[in-house]
Amino acid sequence: MLFSAVQTEKIKEEYKVNSNEYEKNDVAIEIINLKKHYQMGEIKVKALRGSSFEVMDGEFVVVLGPSGSGKSTLLNMIGGMDNPTEGSVKFYNADVTKYSEKQLTQYRRDEVGFVFQFYNLMASLTAKENVELATEICSNPLDIDMIMNDVGLSERAGHFPSQMSGGEQQRVAIARAVAKNPKILLCDEPTGALDYTTGKKILQLLVDVNKKYKKTVIVITHNAAIGDIADKVIKMRSGEVEEIIENKNPISPERVEW
C-alpha cells in the first residue's frame, strides 16, 4: 500500500505540471475532430470519423445514437480510457489526448466517474466496499455513507451484488462513480439493462447528482426518449455527430415515456 501511495503522489505531481491545473472555463469538454479506428479481430472498425462538439460545465448531456454509431468509443475517449487516432479531447482546456499513461491514470482517478450498462460491480465485495474501492485511491472523495444514503442504499450497504436487483446494482455503480467526487460523470447506457420503472428512477438519480453535486453528466443511450431530460442532445450516426440540439426546457425523468 505504501508503494502505491508513493506512486500516486508521483503521478499527481507529474499530472499537475502537465495540465497546469484547470483553468476556470465554462467549457468542460471540448471534442475537436475526433477520429478512432481500431482492429477488432480481422475487421478494421472506424468507430469515430471526425466528431466535434462542446460540453459545458455542469451540463447534463445525452449522446444519442443507434448501436455502432461510436457512442461508447466517444465516451472512452472523454474518460481517458482510449487514445484517438486523430483529433483531441480537451478537459477544461487541458488536452487529455496528450496525456502520458500516468497522467491518464490520474485523470481517471480524480476527474472522471464511470457508470456502465451492466454495472460492473465486484461480485465478491459488498455495495459499500464497491464504493470504497473507488474512493480509496482518489484525492478528494465524498463521504461514502452520505452517498449511499443519497442513492437510497443505506440499508443495503452490506449486501453483495448477487443479493441486489439490477436497479440497486446500478445505484451502487452510480454511488461508486459519484463518491470519487469527479468533475464529470460518464454513463454508458445506464438504463440499458433495466426495466422501464427502474430505468426512470436511475435517470432521476443521475439528474439529482447533476443538480446536487454540480457534476457534468454525459449519458450515452440509444433510447431517444431520454434526450428530453438533457440540457443538450448530441445525435450520432456512423461515427459522426449528426446533430446537436440545445434543450432549453429539459423535462423531469418522471415524465419521460418510452
Next chain:
Amino acid sequence: MSPLNKRVIRNLKKSKLQYFAIMTVMMVGILIYIAMNMGIGNFENSANTYYEKNNLADITAEVVKIPINSLDIVKHIEGVKNVEGRIKRDVPLIIDGTNEKVTVRIISVPDNIEINKLYEINGKSKFNSIYDVFVIEQFVQGRDIKLDDILTLQINGKRYDLNVVSEVGSPEFVYLMKDSQALLPDFKKFGVIYVSEKFAKDAFGMGNSYNELTIDIKDGYNPEKVKDEVEKVLDKYGAKRVITRKDQLSYMIVKEEIKGGKKSSSVLPLVFLIVAGAILTVMINRLVKNDRMTIGVLKSMGYTNLEVLIHYSKFAVFIGLAGSFAGIVIGVLLSKSFTKMYTMYYKVHYITVEYYPSYLIGAVFLSLLFSVGAGVLGAKNSLKIAPAESMRKEPPKRGKRVLFEGTKFWNKIKFTDKMVWRNLMRKKTRVVFIAMGVAVTLLVVVVPLFFFGEMPKMFTEQYGKTLTMEYDINFVAPTGMESIDVIKDNISYSKIEPKLDYPFEIESKWRSKIVSVVGMKEDTIMYHFKDMEGNILIPKKDFVYITSGLAKLLEVEVGDDININNYIPGKNDIVVKINGIVKQNLGSNIYMDIDFMQRKLVDRDAISGVYINSDDDVKKKLENVYNISSVSSLSDISSSFKEFMKITSASISAMLFFGFILGFAIMYNTTIMTINSRTMEFSSLRILGMSKNEIIGMIIEENFIISILGIIIGIPLAKFSSENMMNAFSTDIYSFSGTVEPKSYVIGILITLGFIFLAELAAYGKIKNLNFLDALKERAS
C-alpha cells in the same frame, strides 16, 4: 482492510479447493526443504558433536607390533597431539547349539582412554575383572545381549567366557561394518567388544605391545601430511594400514549419507516449488484472462497497472505464504522425526535438535520467490489490457476447418465428437497446457517408481549377474590355497573359486581412496564383468579392472596408470594399468588377476576366502572349520542390503507419497481451471439444448484424448528426469544407473489416469452445480 484485499480473500475462499491443492504442493516443497535440511543439519551437528566430545581419532594406524615405549616416537612427530595404543583382533564368537558364524572385534581399552572415547549407555563404566567386557550398542541390539550375559570367544584356540558389564557406543562405529569389503552391515554377525588391556595382552600374547595406534593431531595441521610422517615412522613396526579420519569406514559412510541427504534436500523441494509455481502462474494467468472486464473497471477508476498487477499477484503470494507457513510448521515438527530416523541406523549420541533460523528464512524466501514470480508472470498480461479494449467483448476467433473436416471419417462421427475435435484443434494452448499437466503428473509418479525398481535391480545385477556365487566364505585372515581343500572336504559343491580380498589405497594424481581390491582367477567362473556399454569383458592374464564409480571419482580411463599403495610389511607400492571399466552400482572396487595380486601385493598363494555354489548345508557343515570368519548366503546378503537401503527406501517412499499429492494437485487444478474458463461456452451449449451429461461426456472425451497426448509427452520426460535425478540419490557406496522399466511406466500411467478420473469427478460436480444463466449474465467477478 482495503476492498481489493477483501476481494482476494473472498475469491480465494470461493475456489478454496483449487487453491488448497496448490497450497498443498507449495507446503510439501517447503516441508521437505525444512524437514530434510533441519533433519540432516541436526544429524550432522550431532555426529560432529559426538566426534568432537568423544575425540574420534584423526589417524588410525594398523601395525604388526609396536612396543609401548615406542609410542613416544610417534608422539614426537610434528603435529601429533596424542597417541594411544590398543590391541585389535577379530575372533569368532562361540554360540553353542547353532551353526552361526559370528565375528567379534576385540579392542583393548586403556584405563584413561582419551581417543575414540566410549559413550556409556547402560552398565558399569569400569572393568572390575579382566573378564569384564563392554559391548557395542548395535551388537547388543542385534543379538539381544543383556548385562551380565556371558559371551564365549575363541582366541588362539582357547575359549574365554566374558561377562558383559556395559553397553557402549563409539564414535568409531557410528555405522557398524566389519570392513569395506563387507559392504553391508549385519549387527547379528559382527560386533565390537571392548576389553581391558591386560586381558588383550594375555589372550593374544602381545606382551607390552600394541597392533594399532589411534592418533590425535594438533589443530591447524594437515592430517594427510601428518599421516605420511606417521607411515614413515611406523614402517619399521610393520605398518599395515594408516588412514586419516576421512577414510575411516564409519565416518566415511556417515559423511556420504549426509552428502546424499543434502543433495536430495536441494533437488526435491525445488521440484515441488517449480510445479507449484507453474500451476500458480497458469492459474493467475487464467484469472486475469477471465477478469478482463474487472481489470477494465479497475483501470477506469484510476487504478494503475502496477496496482492491478499487485492485486493479482497477491493471490499467488497468499497461497505461497500460507503454504510456506504450513510447510514450516509441519517441516519443523517432522525434522525431529527425520533426525530420529537417521539415528536409528547411525548410532550418534548427543542429539541436538535445533531450529535453524537460516532455513526458516530460506523457506520464506523460496516460497516468496516462487509465489511472487508466479504472481507477476501470471498477472503480467493484466498490464497489456487497455481499459477501453477490456470494456469491449473479445472478438471471436475465426473458425478454421480442422484437419479431418470434410473427410469420410468426419462425416461419419457424431455431432458432439465433431465439437470435441474442433475444440482440440482450435484451442491448442489449452490442449498443450493440460497435456503438460498429465505429462508432469506421469513424471512425478514414474520417477520414484523408477528408483523403487532400481534398488532390487542394483542388488540382482551385483549378486546375480556380475557375481554368481551362492555362498561367500571369508577366512579369519588371508591363508594359503590349501584352505580350499579343507572346504572341499567338508561340503559337496557345484562350483568353487578362491578370492583374495584386501583393502588398499588407490591413488591417481592427487585423488585417492581406500577400496577393496579383489583378486580372482583369470578364467573366473563366478564373476561376469560388463563394461559401461553392456559388452562382456573377458579377463586376460594380469588384468586390472576398475569399477565405474571409482573410475569417475579418480578421473581415470582405460589405459591410465593408478598407484596401489601397499601397507603390508615387506611389500611395495605398485603402479598398474587399467584394462577395463566395470559397470557396478554397489560399492567401489578394483578387480585383478589373483595370481598377479598374490605376486605383487600380498603373498604367493594367499587367499582371503572362497565363493561357492552348493546345494549342501554349507553353514552347518563349515561351522567347525576354525579359520572361517563368516559364511554368508545370498539371502543373508540380500536382507543386509534391504536393511542398508532402508533410509533411501524411506526417502523414495516419501517421494512417491508426495508425488501422489503433486500429481493429484496438477490434474485437479488443470481440469478445474479449464472448466472455469469455459463456463460461458458450456452455458451456451446448455441454452442450445445439450444435457449436462452430454457436456460432461464431451469433456471426458476431450480430456481422454489430451491425456493420451500428455502420456506420450510424459514418457520421455519421465525417462529424462529419472535418469538425471540418479545423481541426487547416488553416493560413493551405491549409485543408480539404470533405465526406466516398462512396468514403471504402466503403473505410472494407471496412477495418472486414476488422478484424471478423480479430477473428472470434481469437474462433474462443478458442472452439475453450474448456474448456466448466471454464468451467461456475469459481467464482473
